[in-house]
Amino acid sequence: MTSTPSRLAHAGRTTITDVARAAGVSVATVSKVINGRYGVAAATNERVMRVVDDLGYESSLVATSMRRSRTHVIGVLVAEFEPFALQLLHGVSEALSDTAYDVLAYAGAVSSGSHHGWESRSLSRLGGTLIDGAVVVTPTVRLPETSVPMVAIDPHTGPASPATVDTDNLRGAREATEHLIGLGHRRIAHLRGRGDLESARLREQGYREALQSAGLDVDPALIAEGGYRPAEAAEGAAALLDLPTPPTAIFAANDLSAIETMHVASGRGLRLPDDLSVVGFDDVPEAAATTPPLTTVRQPLAAMGRSAVDLLVRMIDDGAEPTHIRMSADLIVRGSTAAPRA
Amino acid sequence: MTSTPSRLAHAGRTTITDVARAAGVSVATVSKVINGRYGVAAATNERVMRVVDDLGYESSLVATSMRRSRTHVIGVLVAEFEPFALQLLHGVSEALSDTAYDVLAYAGAVSSGSHHGWESRSLSRLGGTLIDGAVVVTPTVRLPETSVPMVAIDPHTGPASPATVDTDNLRGAREATEHLIGLGHRRIAHLRGRGDLESARLREQGYREALQSAGLDVDPALIAEGGYRPAEAAEGAAALLDLPTPPTAIFAANDLSAIETMHVASGRGLRLPDDLSVVGFDDVPEAAATTPPLTTVRQPLAAMGRSAVDLLVRMIDDGAEPTHIRMSADLIVRGSTAAPRA
């Protein structure tokens, strides 16, 4: 044996080289055995396998992905792991447990700075090699087309990307607002979502349309910024409630904002839903856990995740055409809405 | 120039080579600029930076991780993305948003086969290269020690790994059972968790101890398998309710099992909590959303995720010693428990 004698068993991982040395074969042979390719004697095969087991060797995803085109890993790219993305992830994971794919979720909105959004950054960092395809959650920028197969969930520009999954935001928002109108509310406020998201614009539009259809004026003073996030929502809600004649109902652009709104209202001694009705959007698990439980528009998040994966896998495996999938958004009436007090 | 002339601008990603060519410098120079190292003229620096921005270049995680020791990515290894892991992930993500680390969550329980568990496989595949450290959620096997820094959450063997975060399962289970006893229940069943998990054993032990302390017999017929998963839990619950004299209360080893138990009970026309009291464990968001809302033992999941990350980052950055962190588990009484009917 003339292999480098100075090489000790290194610190961390077991590499293919370690296996090769222990089995007395070349790394190429080990590679063949591991990948079940032809051209290896049965005896050799078994010997290598035993060493692999003994050493607990597992090929490095990183190294493999550099040489191979397929890694059998699907990437889910999110800005951060908030409830919305989490529920999506749940569906993705479920759908993938029937397939040969593993899931890798990446939250890349941390080390910011570049003028590119997190979506492009994450795609650049993972794409092409590490993952066979990507599910991108609420991307805000147009995504590069030259990359891996991907489907966007609730994307910024609506169906601009080739493959998308979203819900009927316009209709859902109309239903929510009409529900409040039907209850007898006349001063209905809206806590906006992130202005750069198509979904947020559609929800606001649905709110406006419902009001107008009912012959109600859209009062600009009753539209505040919520940004889809608790911190901004708290400010927006406070501003609304500080109005000389505050609204009797608030339709928030998502559940997190709605829940925050409820906190703000409770903090001011308002009783829900008697003094203020609140409606959200999304129906994350947390929505049903508030007191009173939140009336909201349900997006079938897990189902959206599953649909996205189904489509993606078909695109990867069968070269299926990218399409647009639109799911329905349905009002779920719970306890946070009631008729305004006389 | 004798470089391969046949090389075209390739399909997918922008590589460091593209940037170098566009900026008219060598890849080494680009590398230095990107990593902010000394030895580059200011003018060159700026020119390269502009090209980087123009092309939207972002270094490949894969390639980088092969050569570098640090990637500034923390891995969260889970079997699958169920509510428990999701909540943990939420805390992890939160805690990491203050740091320079990105989060990468990997669900590796899919392509099984090897006698190693998913934890070891995932660690082998990602460790050492892709991630700087790992948070492993409910590992069931003893983890190799020679790998990257890691902390285990709710591990199989209890505090066998050097760094762990868990809750006081024994105490939580006792409280849950004592609550039922205090309500007047005498036939209290237990829906077991996964037998290979320390947490499940402790919860059963807490149940037994509480019964014994109250002078009640532990009836083996009242202990069924739940496996922490809805499918098994449904069977276990059905078996319990099929007993000649069924229990008046069921303490399930986790919320998913408890929720499934409620479904099974409702499906048989039982009214909750009058005909049957149910207690869970974990307090995932879904627990408060059931009707009636589930009485359960709260594990501070997000806080556990945060603690795990805090510890891990200190281990990576400052070489801190691994420790064991135990958090308290507290009973949350909601509507799914009541005194048994006379």
Next chain:
DNA sequence: CTGTTAGCGCATTCAG
């Protein structure tokens, strides 16, 4: 059937 060779995209010496 098995070993040798080349190179994936990048960071890192080490000469210019």
Next chain:
DNA sequence: CTGAATGCGCTAACAG
């Protein structure tokens, strides 16, 4: 201050 060579762990040709 810059550029050419080297190798990370692995797979795909090809040679023996």
